[in-house]
Amino acid sequence: AQTVTQSQPEMSVQEAETVTLSCTYDTSESDYYLFWYKQPPSRQMILVIRQEAYKQQNATENRFSVNFQKAAKSFSLKISDSQLGDAAMYFCAYRSAGGSEKLVFGKGTKLTVNP
Amino acid sequence: DVKVTQSSRYLVKRTGEKVFLECVQDMDHENMFWYRQDPGLGLRLIYFSYDVKMKEKGDIPEGYSVSREKKERFSLILESASTNQTSMYLCASIAAERGGYDTQYFGPGTRLTVL
Numbered sequence: 001a002q003t004v005t006q007s008q009p010e011m012s013v014q015e016a017e018t019v020t021l022s023c024t025y026d027t028s029e030s031d032y033y034l035f036w037y038k039q040p041p042s043r044q045m046i047l048v049i050r051q052e053a054y055k056q057q058n059a060t061e062n063r064f065s066v067n068f069q070k071a072a073k074s075f076s077l078k079i080s081d082s083q084l085g086d087a088a089m090y091f092c093a094y095r096s097a098g099g100s101e102k103l104v105f106g107k108g109t110k111l112t113v114n115p
Numbered sequence: 116d117v118k119v120t121q122s123s124r125y126l127v128k129r130t131g132e133k134v135f136l137e138c139v140q141d142m143d144h145e146n147m148f149w150y151r152q153d154p155g156l157g158l159r160l161i162y163f164s165y166d167v168k169m170k171e172k173g174d175i176p177e178g179y180s181v182s183r184e185k186k187e188r189f190s191l192i193l194e195s196a197s198t199n200q201t202s203m204y205l206c207a208s209i210a211a212e213r214g215g216y217d218t219q220y221f222g223p224g225t226r227l228t229v230l
Contacts, residue, residue, distance in 0.1 A: 006157075009155070044221055044222070044223045045205065045207075045221035045224075046221070047218040091157060091158065100163075101146050101209045101211070101217075101219070102148070102160060102163065102173075103148075103158075103160075103219060105157045105158040105159075106157055107155060107157035108157050
């Protein structure tokens with residue numbers, strides 16, 4: 001079974017600075033998808049960014065980018081120019097490429113942005 | 116715009132009560148999921164459904180059942196609520212595999228307290 005590990009329960013960053021959230025995963029599959037979700041306080045979980053395992057190029061979405069290291073099974077999220085609205089719980093998730101659409105989640109990282 | 120709704124944001128029930136949590140999606144998605152979210156444990160899958168009247172157990176199905184009589188609606192049932200079922204419950208949906216990396220869409224969550 002696949003597992004996802006987020007080793008940082010909490011992180012903090014100064015507004016306008018850069019922060020990196022860590023995620024590692026364990027799988028024997030070669031084709032899969034990885035996701036970062038954001039859950040703001042009392043608000044809905046939304047997708048931040050996603051990566052296909054067979055694509056070597058790291059995904060980027062505006063201020064959000066990932067560092068995908070397939071051999072190391074690492075999928076970190078970098079947030080540049082942090083804003084107060086980035087404060088949230090961030091979850092890393094794994095999904096197999098074939099069959100079920102089930103997601104396996106990490107335990108989350110709570111990000112605080114200091115003004 | 117994509118929408119997943121849950122019947123209640125906050126719910127307080129007593130031990131032993133039968134509890135229904137309702138989830139509705141308007142995207143004609145085949146797959147629907149119920150998760151439980153607890154601090155330090157992340158999201159854990161309770162049950163999922165890949166079609167009307169079809170269901171599969173997730174990682175923590177004990178004490179729960181589900182019902183999917185219509186494609187757009189997926190209900191989570193606590194047959195006899197217990198205090199250890201106090202938690203945040205999240206519903207999600209996604210279309211069946213299309214060869215892409217579509218994301219799960221989440222509802223706002225129901226915070227259930229069992230007294």
